[in-house]
Amino acid sequence: MPAKIKNNVLMYEGCNYLRYRLLLSTLSCKPVRITDIRAGDDDPGLREYEISFIRLLDKVTNGTRIELNETGTSLYYNPGLLVGGDLEHDCSLQRGIGYYLEGIMALAPFCKIPMNIKLRGITNNALDPSVDRIKASAIPLVKRFLAGDNSIELIISKRGVAPMGGGEVKFLCPINKNLKTIQFQNSGMVKRIRGIACSVRVSPAIANRMVESAKGVLLNFLPDIYIHTDQSRGASSGKSPGFGISLTAETTTEVFLSGEAFSPLMTTGSLPCVPEDLGKEAALKLLDEIHRNGCVDSPFQSMAALFMALGKKDVSKITVGPLTQTMIQFLRDLRDFFGTVFKIEHVKEEEDDTLTTQEQILLTCVGIGYTNISRRVL
Structure with missing residues (x-):
């Protein structure tokens, strides 16, 4: 079901997928209101790690307006311009650094100043993608989409685990005017x-x-x-x-x-x-x-879909494995914020293929031609 729109503000209910909706709001410059956040729980409202993520978005942008009611069950988010630059952030110890780093990686190419951010907290836990997994799988994926300078770096200075943390990573990403369209259909051997x-x-x-x-x-x-x-x-x-x-x-x-x-x-x-x-x-x-049997690591399917939608006005194709629940909802939210619709079709296996892998899914979309409006022209 698509989001309701009231006074040019997208309306959502519940705490699920809050991080992705705030990221899409920031990139599309469309305000969003999220209500009934854990309204029926004994401990209602936003959690500490979600508030920490909102503070991180506030640091990365300039002019963002955030309104939260007394119980924390209703959030209004009106995004500002992406600035980037040299930043530091202490992540909540309820979640890993990977939870925050995924969001930063989606925003960093569209900032005004190249991103150089230091994140402190938990580098490895059983809940979120570790910084090692992001370094090995997510960064090569982002590099495929960046045009020109794609020298992304993730430096693990200190390791920290729950419950006390103490880890530290440094993420550096150049700015890009726009993204490339890619054809990425063969997962290889x-x-x-x-x-x-x-x-x-x-x-x-x-x-x-x-x-x-x-x-x-x-x-x-x-x-x-x-x-x-x-x-x-x-x-x-x-x-x-x-x-x-x-x-x-x-x-x-x-x-x-x-x-x-x-x-x-x-x-x-x-x-x-x-x-x-x-x-x-x-x-x-x-x-x-x-x-x-996909071309994208499962936790980063939504990141690939986002960069496909924001690419030039040309056709992008990526083959993935079975869609995760997060990816399915993310495609719906992409339609709400950017009006982008994906064509989803099953890849037919060759008759002589003896490998017993799961059925592949081909995602096809036309990019919206998103341009970095924050970037300096001169």
Whole structure:
């Protein structure tokens, strides 16, 4: 069901997909009002991590107007111009840095000044894409769309895990006048697997145990596997103990697919987390992602759809695996804010294809010719 429009303001209800709607509002310069945010909960209104994200949007833009009622159940957001520049932000410890970084990556190419932002908080957790996954899978995807200078960098200065955080990353992105249209339909064959096993304030042997476990699964399919161990010590190790592993498969057509696992938050009643189980879990998640057979890593489907819609007035095509629930709703919201409609069709498999992969979906759309209006002309 499309959004209601009242006095040129898009009206939504509920807390779901709040982050994506604020991003689309910022890019389209259309105000949005979101009501009934957890109105029926014992603890109604916006959560701390959502307020932190709104503050981050306020830092990145100039002239943004935000109105919040006393209970936090109603939000009015009227976006300003994207500025960017040198920024710092302390992310909420309820979510990972990846939650905030995904939003920044969508806005950074359209800022007035090249983005140079330092984010502090939790670099790895079990809920959000880790900074390692974003560095390995999302950044190569964004580079495909950027015209001219596409020297995006993500520097992991410190690692931090829940509950105390202490991690720090630096993200640098140049500005672009507009985006390219791309034809990205062949996912190719996996040629190598790389990864990183990180351990923070725990025994260095734990990282090696995760590596051996992951290799035990993956070496049945491919010999070219190298997993680096990152044992953070001292000032670069954050404030809490934890460990995890992130694996990335690269195909012959430069598609990057990832799978990862991280130790859950240790509480008094929680079951012990075994490093070997985490290594195996990450390897199986990577194999599942490869089985989905898309050209885009699943968590970043919506980012690909956004850049396709904002591209030049030409046809873009991308093949993805089964659409995630987030992606389905994001396509509806794209139609509300930009009027862009995607053609979705199933890719027919060749008769001689013996691979048993999931059915691919071809997304086709014509870009709106979005131009960076904040960029200096001279």
